[in-house]
Amino acid sequence: MTGAGLELRRVRKSFDDRPVLDDISLVVRPGEFVSIVGPSGAGKSTILNLLTGRLTPDGGEMLHDGVPLASGSYRFAFMPQRDALLPWLRIIDNTTLGLEVAGMKRKAARARVAPLFAEFGLDGFERHFPAQLSGGMRQRAALLRTVVQGKAVLLVDEPFGALDALTRTQMQQWLAAMWMRHRWTVLLITHDVREAALLSDRVYVLSARPARIARTIPVWLPHPRPAAGSPEVATVEAEILNTLFNPEF
Structure with missing residues (x-):
């Protein structure tokens, strides 16, 4: 996945005349x-x-590498909240699904995915069904399916919210290590303040609806960051929480 810039400029969106995103x-x-x-x-x-x-903004601009995004030209990979693995397909077929939908032949898709199974901690599980994998392994399979498409930007929506606390922490550390290795361009949506502090170079904190950027918090801490016991990470968490509870902070 190659790096690319993403920018939103004064984007607005309403539903039934009720503003959701404002500037x-x-x-x-x-x-x-x-x-x-x-x-x-x-x-x-x-x-x-x-x-x-999936939606069209009511106003503002969305740009990729400085070029406005046009309808049908979206080049971003998307990982939803749930793993969305198809239960009747083996993991090898789930991970190649996006490539095949895009027109790649099955043999070529498998050849692209196969070398990544070990890196994603899935070596030996290629022919298992999703129900035979743990929650963390399913999320790794979903991320593999997403990044193997080679899109410029990775959009991730609450990927670990359904996992237990220990597995979630392990997956956060794993994702941080993978990002450091590949340097993907990532935009993460999360409710987990600690997750944002652990993983991010920068955190945008939204206000309540109609949402604005209440605060932009740069995170200058070096990677990798400890999962617990770091006063520096705790300070970033506190900044995020202060903004959430006091939007005018």
Whole structure:
């Protein structure tokens, strides 16, 4: 996956004349890991739906490498909240599904995916069905299916929210290590303040609806970051929480 820049400029979106997003501007530079946090219902997933083309903004601009996104030209890979693995397909077929839908022959798709199974901790599970995998392994399979498409930007929506606390922490550490290795360009939506602090180069905090950027918090801490016991990470968490509870902070 090659790095590419993503930018939103004063983006607005309403549903039935009720404003959801109001004047949203943000930047994800090539190779950055950027997170968006905000109150429940603030419109975080709406931003991803705009970027994937499922919704159209009412105003503002969305740019990729400085070029406005046109309808049908979206070049971003999207990982939803749930793994969305098809239960009747083996993991090898689930992970190649996006490539095959895009027109790649099955043999070529499998050849592209096969070398990545070991890196994603799935070596030996290619012919298992999703129900035979743990929650963390299913999420790794879903991420593999997403990144193997080679899109410029990775959009991730609450990927670990359904996992237990220990597995979620392990997956956050794993994702951080994978990002450091590949330097994907990532925009993450999350309710988990610690997750944002652990993974991000920058955090955008949304206000309640109609959502604006209440605060932009740069995270200058070096990677990798400890999962627990770091006062520096705790300080970033506190900044995010202060903004969430006091939007005018």
